[in-house]
Amino acid sequence: xxxxxxxxxxxxxxxxxxxxxxxxxxxxxxxxxxxxxxxxxxxxxxxxxxxxxxxxxxxxxxxxxxxxxxxxxxxxxxxxxxxxxxxxxxxxxxxxxxxxxxxxxxxxxxxxxxxxxxxxxxxxxxxxxxxxxxxxxxxxxxxxxxxxxxxxxxxxxxxxxxxxxxxxxxxxxxxxxxxxxxxxxxxxxxxxxxxxxxxxxxxxxxxxxxxxxxxxxxxxxxxxxxxxxxxxxxxxxxxxxxxxxxxxxxxxxxxxxxxxxxxxxxxxxxxxxxxxxxxxxxxxxxxxxxxxxxxxxxxxxxxxxxxxxxxxxxxxxxxxxxxxxxxxxxxxx
Amino acid sequence: xxxxxxxxxxxxxxxxxxxxxxxxxxxxxxxxxxxxxxxxxxxxxxxxxxxxxxxxxxxxxxxxxxxxxxxxxxxxxxxxxxxxxxxxxxxxxxxxxxxxxxxxxxxxxxxxxxxxxxxxxxxx
Numbered sequence: 001x002x003x004x005x006x007x008x009x010x011x012x013x014x015x016x017x018x019x020x021x022x023x024x025x026x027x028x029x030x031x032x033x034x035x036x037x038x039x040x041x042x043x044x045x046x047x048x049x050x051x052x053x054x055x056x057x058x059x060x061x062x063x064x065x066x067x068x069x070x071x072x073x074x075x076x077x078x079x080x081x082x083x084x085x086x087x088x089x090x091x092x093x094x095x096x097x098x099x100x101x102x103x104x105x106x107x108x109x110x111x112x113x114x115x116x117x118x119x120x121x122x123x124x125x126x127x128x129x130x131x132x133x134x135x136x137x138x139x140x141x142x143x144x145x146x147x148x149x150x151x152x153x154x155x156x157x158x159x160x161x162x163x164x165x166x167x168x169x170x171x172x173x174x175x176x177x178x179x180x181x182x183x184x185x186x187x188x189x190x191x192x193x194x195x196x197x198x199x200x201x202x203x204x205x206x207x208x209x210x211x212x213x214x215x216x217x218x219x220x221x222x223x224x225x226x227x228x229x230x231x232x233x234x235x236x237x238x239x240x241x242x243x244x245x246x247x248x249x250x251x252x253x254x255x256x257x258x259x260x261x262x263x264x265x266x267x268x269x270x271x272x273x274x275x276x277x278x279x280x281x282x283x284x285x286x287x288x289x290x291x292x293x294x295x296x297x298x299x300x301x302x303x304x305x306x307x308x309x310x311x312x313x314x315x316x317x318x319x320x321x322x323x324x325x326x327x328x329x330x331x332x333x
Numbered sequence: 334x335x336x337x338x339x340x341x342x343x344x345x346x347x348x349x350x351x352x353x354x355x356x357x358x359x360x361x362x363x364x365x366x367x368x369x370x371x372x373x374x375x376x377x378x379x380x381x382x383x384x385x386x387x388x389x390x391x392x393x394x395x396x397x398x399x400x401x402x403x404x405x406x407x408x409x410x411x412x413x414x415x416x417x418x419x420x421x422x423x424x425x426x427x428x429x430x431x432x433x434x435x436x437x438x439x440x441x442x443x444x445x446x447x448x449x450x451x452x453x454x455x456x457x
Contacts, residue, residue: 006342007335014342018349026353073361076370081378082387097354104350115346116339122417123347144380145391156399159406166413173420232381237365241358304455307402311454315409315445319438322416326431329423 006116021114025103033247034065040292047296069240077236080143087141092234092241095134098127099248106255107182109265109277120181121173124256125166128211131245132158135220138242139230150229153303154213154220160310161210161217167318168203171325172260181256185264192263196328199321201261203314208253210310213246214291216298219306254287262287401453405445412441 005014038053038061045052057063079088105120107113117123132155139151173179175196176187187193194201210217221229231242258264262283265276301309380387419426419434448454 006339008342009338010341010345015345015349018342018346019352022346022349022353026357073365074369076372077365078373078377080380081375082380082390093355093358096358097351100354100357101347101350104347114350115343117343117347140392142380143391144387145382148391148393148395152395152399156402160402163406163409163413166410167416170413170416170420173417174423177421177424179417179421227381227383236369237362241361308454311405311445312449316442319442322438323435326423326434330428330431 022104025114026100029100029103029248029251030244032251033244034069036247036250036288037065037068038062039288040295043289043292044296047293072237072240075236077238080233082143083233084141084143087137088233089238091134091138091141092238092245093134094137095131095245096241096248098130098134099245099252102127102252103248103255105181106252106259107185107264108255108280109275112277113182116180116182119179121169121179121184121260124181124252125162125169128249128252129158129162131249134245135230135242138234142230142233144233146226146228146232147230150220150226150232153226154230157210157213157217157219157306157310160307161207161314164203164310164314164318165207165211167315168200168207168321169260170318170322171197171200174322174325174329181259185259185266188263188266192261192266194261194263197261197321197325199317199324203318203321204257204261207310207314208257209291209294210306212249212253212291214250215295216301217306218300219303250288250291254284254291257287258283398453405448405453408441408444412438 005017008014041064042052042061053061053064055061055064056067079085102124104115105117105123107116135154135158136151139147139149139154142148172184172193175193176184178184178187213220219229220226221231226232231239234242258280264283265280267274267276267279380391382388415437416434419430423430
């Protein structure tokens with residue numbers, strides 16, 4: 001059905017249907033965020049020999065996040081007098097909009113996909129970079145020393161790790177010959193790129209954790225030194241939007257990792273009877289669990305280690321990987 | 334014509350996603366505005382500074398290293414702009430383009446090594 005719709009001439013009906021489809025994905029993502037936060041608290045709880053949320057909504061705390069969101073909705077929203085008011089209010093929107101926009105190009109299965117633009121991967125990388133501006137804007141507009149430090153750190157970290165991130169996927173593009181995410185998944189029908197491009201996978205994982213501002217790279221919001229970093233002056237629902245942005249990016253980053261390296265919806269051999277969407281969900285969940293696991297395991301890095309690791313280790317390795325991939329392609333493909 | 338429509342429709346989807354991404358914060362914050370209390374006091378509206386009275390502006394000069402890293406980022410990001418089309422069109426270009434790309438990357442690598450040697454990559 002959606003295929004026919006995509007080939008028909010663009011009209012108001014099309015626009016409305018696309019809007020409806022986008023809204024349903026938005027609802028799904030909000031549902032994911034709600035339970036990803038709970039899962040993170042639960043998993044981290046068990047890893048640290050605690051129980052985690054267990055009161056609101058039954059023994060597993062199933063409604064804990066819902067209660068938290070309602071509380072945030074009813075909380076007073078304070079904007080400091082010294083802050084730059086228009087920028088302060090604009091920042092969460094600028095941070096959030098790209099986070100949702102990148103989801104437009106992600107194919108979830110053979111049939112469940114939204115936009116099929118030829119340059120999907122480039123679009124993802126370009127749009128996701130815009131969120132940094134929102135974070136930096138929030139940090140600057142707060143007129144708070146901690147917030148400014150957090151915002152600047154965030155910008156420096158994002159740009160430093162974006163270079164290895166975009167360079168590591170060049171190997172994947174080289175083997176596929178396309179930037180289209182659907183074609184990248186189809187190219188992995190026989191073997192996932194994880195096994196062809198192990199070095200790229202490691203670089204991509206490390207750089208993506210840094211792009212997500214998660215431990216061990218959570219310097220922009222290091223609680224123990226910067227209070228909360230760039231969103232220290234935010235409260236109520238504006239703060240919730242910064243948090244939402246982070247978790248929507250978690251969703252997007254886990255999806256893109258699944259697509260680029262874990263073979264997307266392609267099944268494991270001999271288990272082809274299980275539908276593609278379930279394979280995608282399984283691989284996706286493994287990536288999300290891995291990211292939570294990292295957070296519970298590793299301590300935070302120092303600012304100087306962070307920068308030199310990105311430029312002196314990851315970048316040369318990513319460049320090396322491009323050559324290894326080109327040589328592999330020359331010999332085998 | 335069909336492909337042209339496909340192209341238009343795909344970007345229409347992207348546009349709708351942008352619209353939704355902007356609408357959600359606006360709707361949610363407007364709904365919140367109706368629901369939440371608003372009783373601002375002078376103390377509430379001061380900037381947080383670990384409990385002491387905030388002094389000076391925070392819009393100050395910051396470390397110049399941020400600027401140098403931004404410059405390095407621009408150089409390497411532009412490099413990627415060249416690498417992406419090369420990777421996509423590699424099948425048609427062949428071994429000659431590989432050698433050319435090697436020369437290009439080695440030249441940039443020399444730049445990175447120079448920055449390394451000059452201790453630009455060292456924080457503080």
